[in-house]
Amino acid sequence: MSQSKQSKSPLRVSPQPTPPTITKSARTRAAILNATMDFVWTHPFRDLTVGSLMASTDVGRSAFYKHFTGLYEVMETLMEMLQGGIVDATEHWYTGVGDPTALLQKGLAGLVSVGYEQGPLLRSMVEAATTDERFEAIWNRFMESFDNTVTERIEADQAQGLIADFDARPVAIALNRLNAYTLIQEFGHHPRSEPQPVLEALARIWISTLYGTDRFGEKSSTLVRT
């Protein structure tokens, strides 16, 4: 009732993916996706219903089911967009060569940046995962892929003697939960936190844990980036 419009979701879904044939179907599909995006930007996922969603388009509620089998499928589509951004932002660390600390720092900076831009969307993903069984499976697979990648990277650095020889997988799982849920906590709702202190906190934790604390002076100003 007292809702002075906040920020709008930045990602927009254009009707035509590649071919210039703008079908009516694609336009409605895009309208649904955009309406969903806008909705989760400012509302909890639990308040999203097919009815309220379609009310903000120019077609009726039951037309929704001509394009998606349910809300979970809409979220799945949006997640593919989010996933791309996250993978792009962090892949340096997994694949790059050079100073591992600097690579990690860069990867985390990218992750925090995406989290800051897409926070509410990220939050809605987790909410959708607890609401819908099928989407939960998709989300879990997403997180597990990170668990695997981070585990591999830790083990590779352990083989080179860069990281102490501990059981990599539980640490990877824990650090990934750290990232995901810290980003949601800090950037999932309006008003968002400042990204800088969050990046410093995450970088401190990851770097201390993996590469040791001797990287830090007394004041952590060496961590400043972005």
Add this chain to the structure above:
Amino acid sequence: MSQSKQSKSPLRVSPQPTPPTITKSARTRAAILNATMDFVWTHPFRDLTVGSLMASTDVGRSAFYKHFTGLYEVMETLMEMLQGGIVDATEHWYTGVGDPTALLQKGLAGLVSVGYEQGPLLRSMVEAATTDERFEAIWNRFMESFDNTVTERIEADQAQGLIADFDARPVAIALNRLNAYTLIQEFGHHPRSEPQPVLEALARIWISTLYGTDRFGEKSSTLVRT
């Protein structure tokens, strides 16, 4: 229909809180709480309905509303029980004196122990928080109380020169998300992970971050506890 019973929730709600007057009301209340406990032990919270819940008691569905205003209030009651266990298990660290590393280690061991015992209940709390607005507020207050306590403890140790002088709050927030969601990931579903490697991972991350990595030998066998 085809439900071969898995493990049962260990916490039981006795009808009489303190006075020996066993009212009929208290018995039904306890039956509801126990049925809820049993349910979330083996099912996702989204599948919990008032109907299915009351079907496993000897009174009808609408009797539920004579005792609770909704499922969220049931979860609130169960959370008070869980909260007590967590606070008991971790309070050493916040208040104790002596070697901070050892205190932290003990606190985490207690936390992992509670998480291991109460994992599915903890998971259902987070699920309920994303489903119900009022319970979400309660859960957030719970997490914030930990954020405040950990922030204070870090700042106290920083004042003594035991911890490097970084911005304590974002680190406290991140480390608390680490704990909560790692415990849910590892112990929230059957079959649960082993507690030992999880404790080692959490201890490594907390201790490295706060007190430095020089505490660890090459193999982390010094961390073994329980």
Add this chain to the structure above:
DNA sequence: CTTACTTTGTGACATAGTGTTACCTTGTAG
């Protein structure tokens, strides 16, 4: 014991959301 009264329990109802079906409409390819 029985009367009066509060607590606990019930069936029926109103409401809100989901997903499906059978049937229109429209736009565009032949």
Add this chain to the structure above:
DNA sequence: CTACAAGGTAACACTATGTCACAAAGTAAG
């Protein structure tokens, strides 16, 4: 201009919630 598939709709069946008026059953007092 017409055939017909794709897109859209209204109405329905279903499931869950929460409430209400009323019934039953404990309990306390006389």
